[in-house]
Amino acid sequence: MSEPNHARRFGLTWLVATVLAMPLVILLIGPIMPPGNGSEQASGQVTDNTVLLAMATPVLLLVVVYLLYAIIFFRQPQGAALEGPAVRGNARIQTTWIVVTSLLVLSLAGYGTARLLANYGAGTGSGPTPLTVPSGRKLPVQVIAQQWAFTYRYPTYGGVETPHLVLPANQMVELHVTSLDVIHSFWAYQLGVKADANPNVDNVAFVKPTRVQTFEVRCSELCGIWHGEMFDHGRVVTPSAFNAWIREQQVKFAATTKVLPPYSRTYLPEPTRRGG
Ligand SMILES: [Cu+2]
Secondary structure (H helix, E strand, O other): OOOOOHHHHHHHHHHHHHHHHHHHHHHHHHHHOOOOOOEHHHHHHHHHHHHHHHHHHHHHHHHHHHHHHHHHHOOOOOOOOOOOOOOOOOHHHHHHHHHHHHHHHHHHHHHHHHHHHHOOOOOOOOOOOOOOOOOOOOEEEEEEEEOOEEEEEEHHHOOEEEOOOEEEOOOOEEEEEEEOOOOEEEEEHHHOEEEEEOEOOOEEEEEOEOOOEEEEEEEOOOOOOOHHHOOEEEEEEOHHHHHHHHHHHHHHOHHHHHHOOOOOOOOOOOHHHHOO
């Protein structure tokens, strides 16, 4: 019995599996990809995660289909222990391998870089001088991390500082993330925002929440014994509800606002010195 053309048969099996699996991955898994559609930036990350998964699918199938193919067709005959032929070098396979993997990695690097810039630093924080800044009106909100709580300062509303984060829907927000002591990380999961909070650094990230919702805020950098305590729920509300809320905060924290240092992009690291 002559050997079948394994390369062609395996190649065809892999191709069929890929053609069947890729649309399923994009259509079924894509919509449930994290972090959801709570903001324009979060939706962008869902797209990116779907693209990466779709690109990884043929690679995964190559391994899985080859494994199954080998188990089925390259079995040792019962009772025998045969050595395969010694194969050294195959210019065509080697060239194909290097070209395909290089193209895949380089195109993903290009895509990743472009998408990172288009995401306005939401998933990373852009540092004090962002390379890309969205156009139009932006609401600046400062996120101040310290052991072990986040507070939020609204410089355009008299520098009032609040213990909870409330944002208006469909408004581009300019987050300025900083810390008063150790390294923390501000993570608003459903909004697709994660930015390091470093002392003496103004880490800028932009986000535009798309609907009224509740989102989770966590610290994503182990920052001491009560790290897990840095958890809260933030809210995205209608613009009019936001205006009412911020006015309420201004009244409620009027005494505190008076003794706070003036709004600044960073503060002295020690909380006591900041408090005067
Ligand atoms: Cu922390």
